[in-house]
Amino acid sequence: MVMAQALGIGARHRAPGRLGMMGRQIWDALRDDKPALVGLAFIILLVAIAVVTAIWPGVLPYDPYEQDLAQSFQPPSPAHWFGTDQQGRDILCRILVGTQISLSVAAVVVVVSLAAGVLLGAIAGFKGGAVDTVIMRVMDMMLAIPSMLLAIALMAALGTGIDKAVIAISIVAIPQYARIVRGQVLSVKEREYISAARVAGDTDATIIFKHVLPNVMPSIIVRATLGVSSAILDTASLGFLGLGVQPPAAEWGDMLGSGRNFIFTAPYSLVFPGLAITVTVLAFNLLGDAIRDAFDPKSRKR
Amino acid sequence: MAKYVLKRLMMAVLVLFGVVTIVFIIMRAFSSDPAASVLGQHATAESMAAWRASYGLDKPLWEQYVSYLAGLLHGDLGYSYYDHTSVAGQIMGRFPATIELAVCAILIAGVFGIALGVAAAVHKRSFWDYFSTVVSLVGVSMPVFWLGILLIILFAGSLHVLPSTGRIDPMLQPVGGTGFYLLDTLLSGDFEAFGNALAHMILPSVTLAMYSLAIICRMTRSSMLDTLDEDYVRTARAKGVRRRRVQTHHALRNAMLPVTTVIGLELGSLLGGAMLTETIFAWPGIGKLAVDAIQQSDYPVVQGVVLLIGVIYVLMNIVVDVVYAYLDPRITYTKEEG
Numbered sequence: 001m002v003m004a005q006a007l008g009i010g011a012r013h014r015a016p017g018r019l020g021m022m023g024r025q026i027w028d029a030l031r032d033d034k035p036a037l038v039g040l041a042f043i044i045l046l047v048a049i050a051v052v053t054a055i056w057p058g059v060l061p062y063d064p065y066e067q068d069l070a071q072s073f074q075p076p077s078p079a080h081w082f083g084t085d086q087q088g089r090d091i092l093c094r095i096l097v098g099t100q101i102s103l104s105v106a107a108v109v110v111v112v113s114l115a116a117g118v119l120l121g122a123i124a125g126f127k128g129g130a131v132d133t134v135i136m137r138v139m140d141m142m143l144a145i146p147s148m149l150l151a152i153a154l155m156a157a158l159g160t161g162i163d164k165a166v167i168a169i170s171i172v173a174i175p176q177y178a179r180i181v182r183g184q185v186l187s188v189k190e191r192e193y194i195s196a197a198r199v200a201g202d203t204d205a206t207i208i209f210k211h212v213l214p215n216v217m218p219s220i221i222v223r224a225t226l227g228v229s230s231a232i233l234d235t236a237s238l239g240f241l242g243l244g245v246q247p248p249a250a251e252w253g254d255m256l257g258s259g260r261n262f263i264f265t266a267p268y269s270l271v272f273p274g275l276a277i278t279v280t281v282l283a284f285n286l287l288g289d290a291i292r293d294a295f296d297p298k299s300r301k302r
Numbered sequence: 303m304a305k306y307v308l309k310r311l312m313m314a315v316l317v318l319f320g321v322v323t324i325v326f327i328i329m330r331a332f333s334s335d336p337a338a339s340v341l342g343q344h345a346t347a348e349s350m351a352a353w354r355a356s357y358g359l360d361k362p363l364w365e366q367y368v369s370y371l372a373g374l375l376h377g378d379l380g381y382s383y384y385d386h387t388s389v390a391g392q393i394m395g396r397f398p399a400t401i402e403l404a405v406c407a408i409l410i411a412g413v414f415g416i417a418l419g420v421a422a423a424v425h426k427r428s429f430w431d432y433f434s435t436v437v438s439l440v441g442v443s444m445p446v447f448w449l450g451i452l453l454i455i456l457f458a459g460s461l462h463v464l465p466s467t468g469r470i471d472p473m474l475q476p477v478g479g480t481g482f483y484l485l486d487t488l489l490s491g492d493f494e495a496f497g498n499a500l501a502h503m504i505l506p507s508v509t510l511a512m513y514s515l516a517i518i519c520r521m522t523r524s525s526m527l528d529t530l531d532e533d534y535v536r537t538a539r540a541k542g543v544r545r546r547r548v549q550t551h552h553a554l555r556n557a558m559l560p561v562t563t564v565i566g567l568e569l570g571s572l573l574g575g576a577m578l579t580e581t582i583f584a585w586p587g588i589g590k591l592a593v594d595a596i597q598q599s600d601y602p603v604v605q606g607v608v609l610l611i612g613v614i615y616v617l618m619n620i621v622v623d624v625v626y627a628y629l630d631p632r633i634t635y636t637k638e639e640g
Binding site for chain 2: 141142145146149152153157158233236240241242256260264267270271274275277278281282285286
């Protein structure tokens with residue numbers, strides 16, 4: 001523990017480029033953190049479910065898309081553990097297939113918003129002056145609109161669909177990353193090794209990618225892990241409002257939205273998809289908290 | 303201080319100007335033509351053109367933008383595409399419902415969040431500590447609409463003890479007044495209506511409160527743990543001050559500083575972020591107004607609501623900073639380093 005803490009403090013001033021050490025540091029912290037390990041195990045399980053159901057759909061006992069109105073609204077039973085929905089589809093199978101959408105949307109959203117946010121934040125922090133002002137004021141403006149409202153407005157403009165949902169959710173997540181990266185860039189850019197690199201003839205772009213980014217990595221990893229949680233929640237929210245992924249695709253939020261009219265007749269059709277969202281988000285939050293503790297001993301839970 | 307506030311307000315105006323511009327661009331430049339969705343599929347090209355002209359949508363985009371801004375300066379937010387009522391009027395009619403809901407939610411979140419956070423910090427590793435950890439983790443992980451659905455299933459569906467939609471029975475709806483039903487019914491002495499409005503308030507406000515409760519609880523716990531570690535707390539204990547008194551008078555008061563900030567910011571986001579909660583409970587506030595307007599392509603209404611929410615957000619941030627400075631004498635905003 002003490003060792004991990006010492007490493008944690010050292011991480012801020014470490015010479016750039018030692019990603020292996022960072023992984024080591026995360027693992028050291030995770031090893032002692034049971035809830036985080038449970039979260040990590042659950043995430044691995046989810047990824048496995050998504051991959052297996054994607055490459056071998058036959059593994060599921062029921063077709064998650066095929067309608068069978070004679071089977072509609074079967075309550076949970078040994079044949080249908082979570083019951084069936086209004087179109088007679090097995091809810092458990094739909095939830096399992098739904099991991100594909102939730103995880104892939106979240107992954108794409110994090111990669112896209114991270115790339116854009118890092119780039120904007122690094123440019124703003126590094127260039128300073130008018131460039132900084134313009135970029136960061138635009139970020140402020142985006143932050144002044146609740147992210148869900150901005151995402152809904154973007155969906156209204158772009159039209160519904162999974163690709164549009166990815167764009168909308170990515171856009172609203174950019175300012176968070178940009179802010180973190182800019183702050184970190186400002187704090188490292190006056191360090192001596194940066195000046196040394198400049199004297200050695202490195203260009204701005206080289207300095208950003210070789211010297212600045214590795215230093216802001218810890219904050220970015222933490223934000224990205226928690227960003228997966230918000231991306232999953234945002235996707236589900238858009239789906240719930242009928243704006244995101246379109247039927248008959250199995251998406252957890254859409255399952256809740258389309259089951260809403262049957263809230264009193266078939267409550268089980270709403271309980272389980274919501275549970276899937278909650279547990280998945282919880283798993284990423286547990287992991288994110290543990291990683292944050294690994295990099296910032298001050299925030300460590302007592 | 304006054305200079306600082308003035309500077310912040312000027313920045314706020316700039317940010318809001320940007321918000322208006324961003325939303326205008328999203329709604330007018332990227333969106334599909336609203337004429338088709340307003341007039342229906344069977345509208346002729348001529349009637350659609352006439353409709354567009356009546357809203358000035360046939361003019362170049364920059365001209366529409368200038369006239370929208372000019373309207374804003376006069377407090378004119380435009381007119382709904384559907385019933386041609388003024389957007390400002392629609393928002394004013396709906397805003398009290400949102401304020402009432404947000405205030406009830408922040409009261410629930412504040413009271414229970416602080417109580418739980420303090421209990422967790424004072425009795426470390428007790429049942430309350432673990433309970434608070436679970437509440438704050440689950441609270442931020444649960445989609446708000448699912449929590450609402452669960453509460454409806456339980457309290458309206460199974461137990462039949464609470465209503466699931468609306469603000470009050472239509473029969474008991476207060477006429478005129480402030481638009482705050484709890485206040486109106488209480489002032490008129492109509493206790494049946496008050497009880498009815500209160501019953502309608504419980505599920506939506508608990509649903510909306512949960513996320514903020516989790517955040518406030520977590521903040522209170524960590525802030526309280528920090529202050530309990532401080533030298534002055536130990537000194538007070540060493541001087542013989544009773545434990546309970548040290549906890550309330552020395553630790554809690556100082557621990558409340560960051561918590562106050564969080565509560566202020568949460569209130570700001572509750573006022574603007576209740577779209578999902580209002581949708582589930584058919585709560586006639588500005589969040590539901592925005593969602594409905596977006597689904598109907600009623601862009602002027604969307605623009606108006608987003609502007610209002612932006613104003614609330616930005617002002618709340620300034621208020622929180624000023625209150626923080628007032629509560630913590632170490633902070634001054636008069637010099638640059640503040």
